[in-house]
Amino acid sequence: xxxxxxxxxxxxxxxxxxxxxxxxxxxxxxxxxxxxxxxxxxxxxxxxxxxxxxxxxxxxxxxxxxxxxxxxxxxxxxxxxxxxxxxxxxxxxxxxxxxxxxxxxxxxxxxxxxxxxxxxxxxxxxxxxxxxxxxxxxxxxxxxxxxxxxxxxxxxxxx
Amino acid sequence: xxxxxxxxxxxxxxxxxxxxxxxxxxxxxxxxxxxxxxxxxxxxxxxxxxxxxxxxxxxxxxxxxxxxxxxxxxxxxxxxxxxxxxxxxxxxxxxxxxxxxxxxxxxxxxxxxxxxxxxxxxxxxxxxxxxxxxxxxxxxxxxxxxxxxxxxxxxxxxxxxxxxxxxxxxxxxxxxxxxxxxxxxxxxxxxxxxxxxxxxxxxxxxxxxxxxxxxxxxxxxxxxxxxxxxxxxxxxxxxxxxxxxxxxxxxxxxxxxxxxxxxxxxxxxxxxxxxxxxxxxxxxxxxxxxxxxxxxxxxxxxxxxxxxxxxxxxxxxxxxxxxxxxxxxxxxxxxxxxxxxxxxxxxxxxxxxxxxxxxxxxxxxxxxxxxxxxxxxxxxxxxxxxxxxxxxxxxxxxxxxxxxxxxxxxxxxxxxxxxxxxxxxxxxxxxxxxxxxxxxxxxxxxxxxxxxxxxxxxxxxxxxxxxxxxxxxxxxxxxxxxxxxxxxxxxxxxxxxxxxxxxxxxxxxxxxxxxxxxxxxxxxxxxxxxxxxxxxxxxxxxxxxxxxxxxxxxxxxxxxxxxxxxxxxxxxxxxxxxxxxxxxxxxxxxxxxxxxxxxxxxxxxxxxxxxxxxxxxxxxxxxxxxxxxxxxxxxxxxxxxxxxxxxxxxxxxxxxxxxxxxxxxxxxxxxxxxxxxxxxxxxxxxxxxxxxxxxxxxxxxxxxxxxxxxxxxxxxxxxxxxxxxxxxxxxxxxxxxxxxxxxxxxxxxxxxxxxxxxxxxxxxxxxxxxxxxxxxx
Numbered sequence: 024x025x026x027x028x029x030x031x032x033x034x035x036x037x038x039x040x041x042x043x044x045x046x047x048x049x050x051x052x053x054x055x056x057x058x059x060x061x062x063x064x065x066x067x068x069x070x071x072x073x074x075x076x077x078x079x080x081x082x083x084x085x086x087x088x089x090x091x092x093x094x095x096x097x098x099x100x101x102x103x104x105x106x107x108x109x110x111x112x113x114x115x116x117x118x119x120x121x122x123x124x125x126x127x128x129x130x131x132x133x134x135x136x137x138x139x140x141x142x143x144x145x146x147x148x149x150x151x152x153x154x155x156x157x158x159x160x161x162x163x164x165x166x167x168x169x170x171x172x173x174x175x176x177x178x179x180x181x182x
Numbered sequence: 183x184x185x186x187x188x189x190x191x192x193x194x195x196x197x198x199x200x201x202x203x204x205x206x207x208x209x210x211x212x213x214x215x216x217x218x219x220x221x222x223x224x225x226x227x228x229x230x231x232x233x234x235x236x237x238x239x240x241x242x243x244x245x246x247x248x249x250x251x252x253x254x255x256x257x258x259x260x261x262x263x264x265x266x267x268x269x270x271x272x273x274x275x276x277x278x279x280x281x282x283x284x285x286x287x288x289x290x291x292x293x294x295x296x297x298x299x300x301x302x303x304x305x306x307x308x309x310x311x312x313x314x315x316x317x318x319x320x321x322x323x324x325x326x327x328x329x330x331x332x333x334x335x336x337x338x339x340x341x342x343x344x345x346x347x348x349x350x351x352x353x354x355x356x357x358x359x360x361x362x363x364x365x366x367x368x369x370x371x372x373x374x375x376x377x378x379x380x381x382x383x384x385x386x387x388x389x390x391x392x393x394x395x396x397x398x399x400x401x402x403x404x405x406x407x408x409x410x411x412x413x414x415x416x417x418x419x420x421x422x423x424x425x426x427x428x429x430x431x432x433x434x435x436x437x438x439x440x441x442x443x444x445x446x447x448x449x450x451x452x453x454x455x456x457x458x459x460x461x462x463x464x465x466x467x468x469x470x471x472x473x474x475x476x477x478x479x480x481x482x483x484x485x486x487x488x489x490x491x492x493x494x495x496x497x498x499x500x501x502x503x504x505x506x507x508x509x510x511x512x513x514x515x516x517x518x519x520x521x522x523x524x525x526x527x528x529x530x531x532x533x534x535x536x537x538x539x540x541x542x543x544x545x546x547x548x549x550x551x552x553x554x555x556x557x558x559x560x561x562x563x564x565x566x567x568x569x570x571x572x573x574x575x576x577x578x579x580x581x582x583x584x585x586x587x588x589x590x591x592x593x594x595x596x597x598x599x600x601x602x603x604x605x606x607x608x609x610x611x612x613x614x615x616x617x618x619x620x621x622x623x624x625x626x627x628x629x630x631x632x633x634x635x636x637x638x639x640x641x642x643x644x645x646x647x648x649x650x651x652x653x654x655x656x657x658x659x660x661x662x663x664x665x666x667x668x669x670x671x672x673x674x675x676x677x678x679x680x681x682x683x684x685x686x687x688x689x690x691x692x693x694x695x696x697x698x699x700x701x702x703x704x705x706x707x708x709x710x711x712x713x714x715x716x717x718x719x720x721x722x723x724x725x726x727x728x729x730x731x732x733x734x735x736x737x738x739x740x741x742x743x744x745x746x747x748x749x750x751x752x753x754x755x756x757x758x759x760x761x762x763x764x765x766x767x768x769x770x771x772x773x774x775x776x777x778x779x780x781x782x783x784x785x786x787x788x789x790x791x792x793x794x795x796x797x798x799x800x801x802x803x804x805x806x807x808x809x810x811x812x813x814x815x816x817x818x819x820x821x822x823x824x825x826x827x828x829x830x831x832x833x834x835x836x837x838x839x840x841x842x843x844x845x846x847x848x849x850x851x852x853x854x855x856x857x858x859x860x861x862x863x864x865x866x867x868x869x870x871x872x873x874x875x876x877x878x879x880x881x882x883x884x885x886x887x888x889x890x891x892x893x894x895x896x897x898x899x900x901x902x903x904x905x906x907x908x909x910x911x912x913x914x915x916x917x918x919x920x921x922x923x924x925x926x927x928x929x930x931x932x933x934x935x936x937x938x939x940x941x942x943x944x945x946x947x948x949x950x951x952x953x954x955x956x957x958x959x
Contacts (some may be wrong), residue, residue: 046945065361065362069361070842077346078345078346078361078362079361080345080347080348080350080360080361080364081345081348083348083350083361083362084348084349087350087351087352088351088352120678123783156875173683
């Protein structure tokens with residue numbers, strides 16, 4: 024189900040907790056699984072749950088609670104735009120509108136070429152850099168004016 | 183102790199109590215949804231907000247610990263305002279569909295909304311819709327009604343032992359669900375219906391069939407397992423519509439197993455026998471009671487006259503009441519026969535001559551929670567006795583160490599510290615090893631009766647179990663159904679007693695059926711020189727009286743039973759159901775009332791006699807069996823059959839102190855020569871096929887526990903047998919053969935094949951223990 028590297032990474036997370044509390048590593052394990060698989064299918068969640076010796080539904084509760092876990096397939100580049108208040112006051116909503124227009128999709132949609140998915144995100148803790156967006160959960164992009172968005176899309180689309 | 187003042191009442195409560203506990207103690211009602219005394223605290227509904235002195239905001243009573251000198255107001259202006267506010271929020275998304283909701287009339291939300299809800303809603307926006315989930319054949323869902331109290335989630339996790347439900351997503355999108363495509367398969371699943379404070383989880387079999395206020399309710403006692411769960415049976419126009427738990431903290435607490443809760447459907451089964459019938463020239467004819475009873479009386483008197491009384495044998499179900507069993511044995515003995523038995527699934531009766539009393543649990547059910555070491559022998563605990571298993575599960579959370587000896591390693595959803603996975607024939611040796619190890623550990627002498635029969639040495643498993651038991655403060659050793667039904671049950675009992683003696687604990691027998699103890703007390707046992715259940719079938723009698731049992735499903739050896747009954751001159755069946763297997767062998771069938779339609783008494787595993795009265799009128803011409811037996815006694819002119827009511831029968835049967843008649847001790851037992859077999863049968867009685875009533879409950883028959891039987895063996899055993907997992911095999915025993923699929927299950931001891939009994943698919947087989955052959959087909 025998961026590659027040897029992913030399992031090793033999960034094992035390293037598991038080792039941080041007492042052996043009888045393996046399930047404490049569920050968030051890390053789901054993250055690692057998502058990085059490898061691109062998204063979390065039910066089978067993936069079940070595999071992770073069994074790997075950690077916890078009920079599948081308990082892992083599903085976690086996976087469905089946090090919005091950075093994707094329970095549906097996403098495009099190669101997932102762009103999450105913050106529209107919480109500080110961002111919104113500094114142009115976050117405009118950034119989102121511009122992305123929608125450029126990509127031709129709404130929130131929670133994927134471009135037909137499977138390249139981009141747009142998501143609406145919650146505060147990323149970088150209000151001073153607003154507007155901010157997150158690329159594939161791991162890369163924070165700050166001060167996303169129209170120009171910088173164009174730059175980012177060109178960079179990602181060119182790959 | 184802490185001093186607290188609630189609504190001006192002064193009281194002292196235990197340290198660690200919550201405000202809710204204190205309020206309960208003070209007799210003050212605080213509205214709540216998510217709080218439940220048997221579950222962990224969630225504090226998610228916020229309905230129990232109360233005002234606390236010096237606290238700036240209202241606090242949830244269920245999650246606020248009492249501090250010394252605390253002052254609480256539950257009905258103050260601030261408290262009521264907070265509670266009304268919560269109520270308004272809870273009603274925002276709740277549909278106004280009470281008229282079509284099954285919970286209507288017994289709904290906590292409805293009740294509390296009357297007290298705290300507004301007359302109109304200020305909420306104008308769209309309401310939330312949550313799609314329904316398929317939780318299986320027993321629990322129906324209307325998830326839009328859910329208020330996310332998570333009682334059901336906590337129940338499956340904490341009481342049933344396996345988290346089958348969870349709360350996925352969050353905030354407004356939060357919803358209760360099982361893991362995708364899964365159902366709730368716990369044998370305790372029906373309790374989430376009672377727990378649900380709204381109409382989100384309701385009973386599927388009962389759905390839309392009656393309103394709570396239309397039904398009359400009476401107390402009854404479960405006729406199934408040996409716990410004797412207390413029931414509230416609800417009837418409408420003399421038809422049993424629903425069964426709910428009657429809270430009894432000492433037995434079932436506030437729970438019921440699904441078997442207890444949904445078996446009532448069998449009462450209304452099409453297969454009910456409603457008129458007396460006589461077989462004439464191979465044809466069944468409905469007759470009136472007078473004709474049928476005279477036929478039976480003349481028939482039995484004729485057999486007794488021509489062949490002697492001992493040509494008659496009486497076989498009764500352990501699910502029959504004390505009154506029925508007592509009158510049956512009295513009738514049989516009156517006819518000059520000592521052949522009476524109710525232990526239909528047992529095969530070892532060597533202990534009968536050496537018993538000190540009736541085998542019982544050896545302790546009160548309520549004391550299970552105090553145990554800290556437990557050895558369970560030969561058990562399918564979770565399915566044999568779901569609520570006892572639940573108590574063990576709770577005790578295990580508090581530090582009870584459970585050890586198991588037996589041929590299966592089913593998941594009981596509780597931690598098993600030590601396990602000796604051994605074939606049935608090796609259980610005696612396994613227990614012997616534990617005795618040896620325990621005697622060494624304690625430096626004690628082994629009982630002289632056993633000394634010569636023990637193995638020379640103890641293995642690692644036995645030593646580990648012995649060490650666990652030896653370190654216990656409160657220890658119990660339980661023999662369960664598989665052990666009691668084993669060919670060497672008497673020796674197992676002896677050894678279990680010895681283990682308990684050596685570690686200062688108590689030996690007990692869990693008991694198979696509602697009246698497994700009551701049968702002993704009612705003397706439904708063979709007289710000295712009389713034949714036991716097995717003997718009566720091996721040495722075929724001329725006439726049999728069969729009470730409440732089916733030849734192919736309720737006996738230790740269906741092949742033997744059918745053969746013996748089939749050749750008898752007269753078979754009288756007293757049955758609530760018109761079973762095909764009875765039609766084949768019986769000559770007369772008398773319709774007798776199941777538990778809901780008769781008064782009676784069951785004595786549960788702890789020796790508690792619980793009497794009940796009929797909750798519904800007997801269907802058709804059905805009559806209570808105790809009355810039928812009384813009339814038969816009168817027709818046969820036997821003395822002592824002039825009882826006015828069933829209470830008089832009970833008082834005679836259970837005269838004296840029951841406690842003094844309970845004793846698990848057995849004296850000397852003749853040894854049993856084990857014939858080695860290449861492959862041994864391990865037999866479980868599936869929970870929803872165990873007795874004639876439950877196997878006719880359609881909703882239970884669709885549950886996972888009622889899946890068609892398969893044979894099971896470990897991968898190694900399969901390889902040794904040369905059979906592939908998933909293949910169909912022919913299983914053969916002395917007396918019969920059947921074809922079944924076989925699957926790999928490493929929870930079955932080596933050299934064993936697990937084949938369920940009590941199912942039509944396996945009724946062609948012979949004894950429940952002993953050799954079995956497996957062939958590919």
